[in-house]
Amino acid sequence: MTPVLRFSMFALVALLVALGIRDLSARGAVAIEAMLGARVENGLDVLGLDWARVAVDGLIVELSGDAPDVDSQALAVEASRSLARLGRVIDGTTARLAPPERREPIELEFHLDDNALTLMGRVHDEQMRNALIAQVRKVDQKLEIDDLTGIDAARPPAGWGGEIAVALAVIDMMPRAFVRVTPGSVFVEGVAADLEARDAMETELLKLAGPDIKLVTAIRVPGRVITPFSFVTEKSRDGVMTLVVCSARTEAEAVEIDTIRKEMQIAGGPARCPAGLGGPHGEWVSAVRAALGALAALPAGRVEVTYRSVTLDALPPTSTERFEAALASLSIDLPPGFDLSGAVAAGHETERAAREKESYWMRLTRLGERLTLEGRVEDAVAATALSSVASSRLGRDAVESDLRAADVTPPAGWQEAALAALEALTEFRGTAELTARGLILTAKLPGARAARELHDRIAERMPETIPLRTQFRVDLPSMIRALPLDPDRCVAELNRAVMKRGVLFDPGSARIDSGSRDDIRALASILRRCPEVAVEIGGHTDNQGREELNEQLSESRAEAVLDALVDEGIRIHRLDAKGYGEHDPIATNDTPEGRARNRRIAFKLKE
Structure with a gap:
């Protein structure tokens, strides 16, 4: 083979070899790109970054796509660089800026x-x-x-x-x-x-x-509980009217009563009547005005308005006729809902003259806190002794003596009889009249049992020489308040009492305000009138504050009332406590008054 031919053959073989290597190289580059792209795509899919798109050109990896946030964008870039270690990652992604994290205000x-x-x-x-x-x-x-x-x-x-x-x-x-x-x-x-x-x-x-x-x-301002809720004024023999006790339900009523006092020139008492809880429903100021008008019509006496009861008592030298006229006028002037009673502490002059014909007589009269002594006794020593004993029992300022020394012979045992009468009148209002013919005791008592007990107690102390006769009036309102209650009436009375006076708590706590102890005792008294009734004590709040805290507070307050009633002797098995929070309002929560009504304790029959 000639040299030229051998060279030609070698060149042909070299060309064919070169063409084969180039094809192999091209196919290898394509395989590497596919492998690199698949590796990056699979890794991003595993991370949940399916929004990212991957394009590979040789060893260059180009990322594109719209990331939902900056963190997701950064994760895609860092993951791609880790997956494509032999390649170069070009970031062409975009990211939406996420709104700043919303926080509640302070x-x-x-x-x-x-x-x-x-x-x-x-x-x-x-x-x-x-x-x-x-x-x-x-x-x-x-x-x-x-x-x-x-x-x-x-x-x-x-x-x-x-x-x-x-x-x-x-x-x-x-x-x-x-x-x-x-x-x-x-x-x-x-x-x-x-x-x-x-x-x-x-x-x-x-x-x-x-x-x-x-x-x-x-x-x-926590309303002080005034017990008893009373207005008492006395008029002396010299015509001076003196305020003893006064109460008002509101500051506005206190101002009205103060105006009446100035108009009628009533001395004594506080500068302004204290306002507080415990007063009756109805026209309190009108009842006070009518009572003072009746007292002003008497020469001397005493008037007392306590809750819904008005008592007008006359003192010497008021005649029976004048007293009856004042009492009749008062019965007309009193507003509805007030009960009226009265008595003549000493009769008119003809009655006094008739009494003075007796060889010996004495009368003790208890009106409110004052005790009046009058009559004929054997000497000044006897008069002073009885006055001293009365003063030691009631106080010197509460005793007024008009005992006259006379040459009379007292009945045997008069000292024991007088002391027995005095003992009775230190406990109850009334009159005791002692003569040679005996002792007559008249008083107003809360019930028949009290009348029986007082009669027996006085009879034990009376000497056999002086007969005893008692004339007792029973306080029917007090007896009615002690009658048993059926279940429905029991719950109604409990709710009426708690709505009228309320059970107050220290702000934000379940501690019962010290001023509400009388209210707890009143609730216990009602529960004693229905001993077989079991009740649920429900605590309620307004909508101020967090709901879960309101529920906890309401239940704690209901449990505090339960504990207080148990302390008053109510058996715990009759009571249950539940907190309702803000979920059972009885008034709007948009006003302070409405919220105050919703903050309450309520009773219902235990299921």
Whole structure:
């Protein structure tokens, strides 16, 4: 073979070999691209990044697609770089900017109870929480603080801080209170000692709040329970009317009664009648005015208005005719619903003259807290001795003596009879008349059993030489209040009592206010009249505050009433306590008055 031919053959073989390698290289590059693309795509699918699209050109991996957020975009790029270690990743993705995380605004609750403060709600961060506690410490270093706040609130707005200043002022003002703070508003609930204190507190808080903070206050003045709820005035023989006891249901009524006192020139008593709970329904001021008008028509006497009962008593030198006229006029002037009774403590002059013909006579008259002694006794020593004994029992200011020494012979055993009569009149209102013919005792008693017991007790002390005759009037209203109750009436009476007077609690707690102890005793008295009835005590709140906290508070308050009734002797198996929270309102929660009605204790038959 010639050299030329051999060269030609070699060139042909070399060409064919070159063409084969090039084809093999091309096919290998395609395989590598497919492998790289599949590896990246499969990895992104496993991570749930199916939005990302992958394109491979040689060893270049190009990502594209619209990521739902920045974090997802960054994860796709980092994962692709890890999967395509031999390649180069070019990021061509886009990402939607996610809205910032929404946080609830700051909300703080201050539950203040004597020397303890519970903080609830949410603050922005730990720094804000520490600053708040430090501010509270400055107000009261001895205050025990229980911090239950969370750190998840939004950043406070510009101008924040005045709200906290108002809350800190409340902590400094009141031993027990509830404060809710949100940006731009503060709600304060608490108790003030009296109206003047409440007005001063509200004025100071309004100054601190200023025009930019909405301040809502529910500072109440706890109504004192007045027992008995009475108005008593006496008129002496010289015509001076003196106030002994007075009560009003509201401040407005206290002002009205004060005006009446000035018009009628009534001396004594407080500058203004105290206002409080316990008064009867009806026209209290009208009853007081009518009673004072009847007393003014008498030369001397005493008038008492207690709940719905009015008693007019005449003192010497009132004649029977004049007393009966005043009593008749009063019966016309009294508003509906008031009962009227009365008595002549000493008769007119003809009656007195007839009595003085007796060789010996004495009359003891108890009207309210005052005791009048009159009559003819053997000498000044006997008169002084009896007056001294009466003064030791009732007090010197409560005894008025008109005993006259005369040359008379007292019946045997008169001292024992007089002391027995005096003992009876230290317990009950009435009259005891002692003559040579015997002792006549007249009194008003709460029931037939009390009348029997008093008669027997006085009879044991009476000497055999002096006969005893008793004339007792039974207090029917008191007897009616002691009658048994059927189940439905029992529950109705319980709810009537609790709605009329209420059971008050310290703000934000289940501790029964000390002023409500009489109300608990009244509820126990009703339950004793229906010993076989089992009842549920339901606690209710308004819609202020968190729902779950309201339910817990209402149940705790119902249980507190249950415990208080058990302490009064009611068997626990008759009682059950349940908290209804804010779910059973009886009035609107949009007004302070409505919310006050919804915060209540209610009774129903136990299922």
